[in-house]
Amino acid sequence: MTVTIYDVAREAGVSMATVSRVVNNNPNVKPATRKKVFEAIERLGYRPNAVARGLASKKTTTVGVVIPDISNAIFAEVARGIEDIANMYHYNIILCNADKKKEKEIRVINTLLEKQVDGLLFMGGAVTEEHQQAFRTANVPIVLCATSEESGNLASVDIDHEAAAYDAVQALIKQGHTSIAMISGTLEDPSNGYARFSGYKKALAEAGITYDESLVRIGNYRYESGADAMRYFLDLEQRPTAVFSATDEMAIGAIHSIQDRGLQVPGDISVISVDNSRMASMVRPQLTTVAQPMYDIGAVSMRLLTKLMKKENVDQAQVVLPHELVVRQSVGGSK
Amino acid sequence: MTVTIYDVAREAGVSMATVSRVVNNNPNVKPATRKKVFEAIERLGYRPNAVARGLASKKTTTVGVVIPDISNAIFAEVARGIEDIANMYHYNIILCNADKKKEKEIRVINTLLEKQVDGLLFMGGAVTEEHQQAFRTANVPIVLCATSEESGNLASVDIDHEAAAYDAVQALIKQGHTSIAMISGTLEDPSNGYARFSGYKKALAEAGITYDESLVRIGNYRYESGADAMRYFLDLEQRPTAVFSATDEMAIGAIHSIQDRGLQVPGDISVISVDNSRMASMVRPQLTTVAQPMYDIGAVSMRLLTKLMKKENVDQAQVVLPHELVVRQSVGGSK
DNA sequence: CTGTTAGCGCCTTCAG
DNA sequence: CTGAAGGCGCTAACAG
Numbered sequence: 254m255t256v257t258i259y260d261v262a263r264e265a266g267v268s269m270a271t272v273s274r275v276v277n278n279n280p281n282v283k284p285a286t287r288k289k290v291f292e293a294i295e296r297l298g299y300r301p302n303a304v305a306r307g308l309a310s311k312k313t314t315t316v317g318v319v320i321p322d323i324s325n326a327i328f329a330e331v332a333r334g335i336e337d338i339a340n341m342y343h344y345n346i347i348l349c350n351a352d353k354k355k356e357k358e359i360r361v362i363n364t365l366l367e368k369q370v371d372g373l374l375f376m377g378g379a380v381t382e383e384h385q386q387a388f389r390t391a392n393v394p395i396v397l398c399a400t401s402e403e404s405g406n407l408a409s410v411d412i413d414h415e416a417a418a419y420d421a422v423q424a425l426i427k428q429g430h431t432s433i434a435m436i437s438g439t440l441e442d443p444s445n446g447y448a449r450f451s452g453y454k455k456a457l458a459e460a461g462i463t464y465d466e467s468l469v470r471i472g473n474y475r476y477e478s479g480a481d482a483m484r485y486f487l488d489l490e491q492r493p494t495a496v497f498s499a500t501d502e503m504a505i506g507a508i509h510s511i512q513d514r515g516l517q518v519p520g521d522i523s524v525i526s527v528d529n530s531r532m533a534s535m536v537r538p539q540l541t542t543v544a545q546p547m548y549d550i551g552a553v554s555m556r557l558l559t560k561l562m563k564k565e566n567v568d569q570a571q572v573v574l575p576h577e578l579v580v581r582q583s584v585g586g587s588k
Numbered sequence: 589m590t591v592t593i594y595d596v597a598r599e600a601g602v603s604m605a606t607v608s609r610v611v612n613n614n615p616n617v618k619p620a621t622r623k624k625v626f627e628a629i630e631r632l633g634y635r636p637n638a639v640a641r642g643l644a645s646k647k648t649t650t651v652g653v654v655i656p657d658i659s660n661a662i663f664a665e666v667a668r669g670i671e672d673i674a675n676m677y678h679y680n681i682i683l684c685n686a687d688k689k690k691e692k693e694i695r696v697i698n699t700l701l702e703k704q705v706d707g708l709l710f711m712g713g714a715v716t717e718e719h720q721q722a723f724r725t726a727n728v729p730i731v732l733c734a735t736s737e738e739s740g741n742l743a744s745v746d747i748d749h750e751a752a753a754y755d756a757v758q759a760l761i762k763q764g765h766t767s768i769a770m771i772s773g774t775l776e777d778p779s780n781g782y783a784r785f786s787g788y789k790k791a792l793a794e795a796g797i798t799y800d801e802s803l804v805r806i807g808n809y810r811y812e813s814g815a816d817a818m819r820y821f822l823d824l825e826q827r828p829t830a831v832f833s834a835t836d837e838m839a840i841g842a843i844h845s846i847q848d849r850g851l852q853v854p855g856d857i858s859v860i861s862v863d864n865s866r867m868a869s870m871v872r873p874q875l876t877t878v879a880q881p882m883y884d885i886g887a888v889s890m891r892l893l894t895k896l897m898k899k900e901n902v903d904q905a906q907v908v909l910p911h912e913l914v915v916r917q918s919v920g921g922s923k
Numbered sequence: 924c925t926g927t928t929a930g931c932g933c934c935t936t937c938a939g
Numbered sequence: 940c941t942g943a944a945g946g947c948g949c950t951a952a953c954a955g
Contacts, residue, residue, distance in 0.1 A: 305948030324668035333659035640932030
């Protein structure tokens with residue numbers, strides 16, 4: 254039924270070693286016999302079995318990627334960066350959604366390892382001791398992608414979330430705002446949650462603005478939660494003149510809540526966030542936001558992983574990509 | 589270095605066959621020896637090698653999915669549906685972007701087949717003779733996911749794009765519109781392009797409205813192209829009172845072009861589209877659109893694929909999922 | 924430049 | 940209920 258390397262060898266009148274060589278582009282084959290082999294392959298419709306090859310060579314040319322949620326535009330963008338580079342280096346990716354849930358993450362890491370991936374790209378929530386444990390038992394390189402980790406002995410690529418948030422809030426402060434609310438993610442989330450919240454507090458502190466707990470709401474990153482949070486702020490007797498949202502999507506929800514009250518953005522209230530997802534320029538007013546290079550984060554992590562898999566030495570295994578304030582239309586001066 | 593089934597066998601004082609049995613949950617093992625084996629596994633930190641298993645059993649419990657572009661929200665949603673169901677049935681997915689490019693599609697299909705996937709989910713552009721050819725050489729089931737194919741001898745799941753478009757345009761007609769423009773995708777794209785365009789023409793014809801070529805522009809599905817197309821329509825001496833966009837994203841671009849001219853949606857011009865991506869309710873006015881159940885398309889295709897892989901018999905291998913008009917705020921009556 | 928020979932780690936009859 | 944033995948299809952020395 255299935256045609257193997259052995260069949261090709263017989264058909265071409267050579268040994269299987271020779272067939273293996275031509276299939277693997279080994280230069281040590283006379284052009285004439287190479288041709289013979291190719292013809293036999295063609296004639297028989299031979300297709301190399303990558304599983305057998307993987308068992309024999311101990312390399313699968315596939316990498317595992319655990320991602321929170323592929324249907325989230327931000328992560329999907331990262332994934333595309335990963336896949337493009339993987340493809341360039343002839344790797345395939347096994348994609349697993351884990352929703353930043355620890356149990357799920359550990360589970361998929363293990364099945365990925367069972368499948369003998371040559372490397373692992375981990376995009377998740379907090380990196381716990383259990384994660385470290387699982388990583389240690391892996392005999393393949395791992396790089397954290399868009400996920401924070403303290404210890405610094407794991408390879409990683411991300412932006413500096415705290416600094417990004419800091420820059421966003423400072424942009425507001427520079428416009429004269431002093432009453433600045435924040436729509437945060439859960440503080441359990443190290444990067445999009447805690448770090449961005451820290452950046453907010455830091456910018457406030459540095460500007461001598463006292464932190465006001467009632468000006469912070471925790472959202473779940475979705476549009477509706479941003480809209481809800483904003484409604485809450487609008488109902489305050491002393492409503493803020495500006496709001497910093499941890500993500501674009503919540504910011505857009507906030508903008509619409511403001512507009513639905515008959516108020517203007519940025520005329521009455523300014524809105525800024527972090528992400529620069531494609532949606533940021535697809536709303537009116539267009540969103541001023543701190544850009545985080547999602548595609549590049551994916552691409553760079555994958556590139557780093559290929560180096561690690563080839564045992565090339567890398568000088569810097571913790572890379573922090575730059576972020577950048579993108580000024581559009583949602584921020585104005587304080588009145 | 590790596591601990592194998594053989595090591596476990598020795599450690600537990602049984603044969604490798606027995607270890608294999610307990611690892612695979614074969615009931616024919618005495619509880620006592622099962623326990624011994626589990627302890628040995630624990631002690632040694634044994635992790636089954638799925639590649640070896642795959643070679644021996646000829647099953648990899650992984651399916652290939654070729655997708656146009658994972659960073660496109662629509663496809664990302666499908667992908668999530670696929671992965672959720674795959675996960676439920678203990679399959680993993682190898683994800684390949686192919687951008688609806690024939691060459692790329694054929695290439696990844698072949699590498700996926702080399703990797704011995706147990707099944708293939710194909711989401712692409714046109715299904716050419718070459719595709720059929722590649723599919724024929726596969727010894728595993730294949731299901732087309734959100735991609736049209738005439739012959740009807742391939743398993744598939746999708747919506748009826750022509751009918752969806754027809755319904756959208758008819759919704760406009762019911763509001764009294766007779767001058768209806770269309771922002772189409774490329775006609776080379778069978779589903780999102782050609783079929784939706786056909787639905788548009790059909791609805792027009794049925795309502796006795798003569799088709800006007802100058803009222804159709806081809807976009808590339810992106811926001812900007814929708815905005816461009818709309819600007820073109822706005823410059824017409826006889827500008828349309830309504831526009832049907834093949835996708836949400838282009839519709840949003842169109843809305844903004846209208847608003848940027850100081851015109852109102854739907855007051856001056858109505859806009860409708862097909863997709864119902866999450867963005868549809870994240871713009872103002874919220875978009876009236878024909879919903880296409882992306883997640884379900886993914887989930888149902890994967891479910892169908894599992895059945896095919898298990899050789900269960902399926903009564904209907906061509907499934908057409910229902911679409912539905914979602915009325916929001918972007919359509920109004922003709923003046 | 925080419926062939927021979929061992930495995931890679933596991934599943935799967937077939938006996939017992 | 941358990942063990943022995945023969946592959947799965949290919950790579951990787953090692954000879955020649």
